Amino acid sequence: MKICFVCSEYPPGPHGGIGTMTQVIGRALAAQGHEVRVVGIYGSAYPGRERVDDEGVQVWRIRASAGRLGWIADRLSLFKTISAWSRSGSIDIVEVPDFEGWAAGWRHLAVPVVARLHGTGTYFNAELGQPIDRSSYLLERASLRRVNFWASVCRYTADRTQELFRLKTQPKAILYNPVERPQTIRVNVANHVVFSGTLTAKKGIVSLLCAWPEVHRVCPEAELHVFGKDTRDAQGLSVRETLERNLQQGGTGGVVFHGHVTRERLFEAYQSARVAVFPSFVEAFAIAPLEAMACGCPTIYSRRGSGSEVLEDGVEGILVEPDAPEQIAKAVVGLFRDRETAERIGAAGQKRVRNCFSLPAILEQNLAFYGSCIREFAFSN
Numbered sequence: 001m002k003i004c005f006v007c008s009e010y011p012p013g014p015h016g017g018i019g020t021m022t023q024v025i026g027r028a029l030a031a032q033g034h035e036v037r038v039v040g041i042y043g044s045a046y047p048g049r050e051r052v053d054d055e056g057v058q059v060w061r062i063r064a065s066a067g068r069l070g071w072i073a074d075r076l077s078l079f080k081t082i083s084a085w086s087r088s089g090s091i092d093i094v095e096v097p098d099f100e101g102w103a104a105g106w107r108h109l110a111v112p113v114v115a116r117l118h119g120t121g122t123y124f125n126a127e128l129g130q131p132i133d134r135s136s137y138l139l140e141r142a143s144l145r146r147v148n149f150w151a152s153v154c155r156y157t158a159d160r161t162q163e164l165f166r167l168k169t170q171p172k173a174i175l176y177n178p179v180e181r182p183q184t185i186r187v188n189v190a191n192h193v194v195f196s197g198t199l200t201a202k203k204g205i206v207s208l209l210c211a212w213p214e215v216h217r218v219c220p221e222a223e224l225h226v227f228g229k230d231t232r233d234a235q236g237l238s239v240r241e242t243l244e245r246n247l248q249q250g251g252t253g254g255v256v257f258h259g260h261v262t263r264e265r266l267f268e269a270y271q272s273a274r275v276a277v278f279p280s281f282v283e284a285f286a287i288a289p290l291e292a293m294a295c296g297c298p299t300i301y302s303r304r305g306s307g308s309e310v311l312e313d314g315v316e317g318i319l320v321e322p323d324a325p326e327q328i329a330k331a332v333v334g335l336f337r338d339r340e341t342a343e344r345i346g347a348a349g350q351k352r353v354r355n356c357f358s359l360p361a362i363l364e365q366n367l368a369f370y371g372s373c374i375r376e377f378a379f380s381n
Helices: 017-031 070-088 121-128 134-146 155-165 205-218 239-250 263-272 287-294 325-337 339-356 359-380
Strands: 002-006 035-042 051-054 057-063 093-097 113-117 149-152 192-196 223-227 255-259 275-278 299-302 318-320
Touching: 002 017, 002 070, 017 035, 017 051, 017 057, 017 287, 017 359, 035 070, 057 070, 093 359, 113 134, 113 155, 113 359, 121 134, 121 155, 134 155, 149 155, 149 359, 192 205, 192 263, 192 287, 205 223, 205 239, 205 325, 223 263, 239 255, 263 287, 275 287, 275 325, 287 299, 287 339, 299 325, 299 339, 318 325, 325 339
Parallel strands: 002 035, 002 093, 035 057, 093 113, 113 149, 192 223, 192 275, 223 255, 275 299, 299 318
Antiparallel strands: 051 057
16 A cells, blocks of 8 residues: 655654654555655744655655745645656555644545544644644635545544534544554652653643642652743743743752653653643643553543543543643642552553554554545545
8 A cells, every 4th residue: 555644743753643643554554565655834944854765764854935825835735746656657646634624625636535533723722722823724615625535533533623613524533543562661659640641732732731749749759850842932932941940939849841852762661650631621632641551651631622532531541621720730649659550541542552452453544544445535536
């Protein structure tokens, strides 16, 4: 099978779940003998060459144009590239993310176009109760209505997106993201609590830091290690600098910021941590909590969105309300002080990932989805 992914955050540069998922599943498909291409629009400062072979995955990075209307030229260039590949038989199917509406305005192609819902900007704003940008909404809606088929990384996001965009079609599949499991075992557990994610309020980092003084009061030996790329707030200020300044003014210690690190470094952190905590306000399918669970780390996740889909509360992890710092603190302290319960939850979470989110199982589901779309598209055309 010849599969083309549209992705504008393929590693090694700072990336989120879409970049991670594309790389993990792309490498696995290539290892099975499938031809995998990844193409997207990248800023001039994004690290990585314009053309690279990443363990069998052929990556094309189209550098973003300068100027106010450069994004239009970039999208046209992206479509022309994919259209040429489809005409030449170089690809059998194209997958686009829902975010930013990449397939909006695309003409008919010789191959099916499918969308995978990771969460549109409209979805995230609606979930957070924030104003929805009209232009983004129209672009994302046009893309979702253009694709031939669509799938979602969780049922919650599928239902919510269908409601927001009034989609008449149903998802062809629910395809959870695959979760890589590290080969090393959990050893040398330290007094660390780990958070990983982009430093934005929606990831729950502010709520976690509000909860931290109580955690540190009850467990003074605890250290909070924060991993994730910095962002800018509405005033253009560094979120990390603001958080660090607030901690200093409040006299709260035991917090270490590490910035963006490799996934290998994150796995090391999860494997040696007492607790991992991800109190997100909104997610589609979050990779980070599942990776922590895969490492056997007792994990606290958000009750919002797909939280109850990915783990059973109190059995495979702990679910909390992200806007309740006292609840977050109680969960962290509980797992930090009760090692027996923490070890039981960590083992159950690891088993959950192995049984339900392993790469081999998820890969077969993806191949079945692609094959079905290709056959149905050929029949209808």
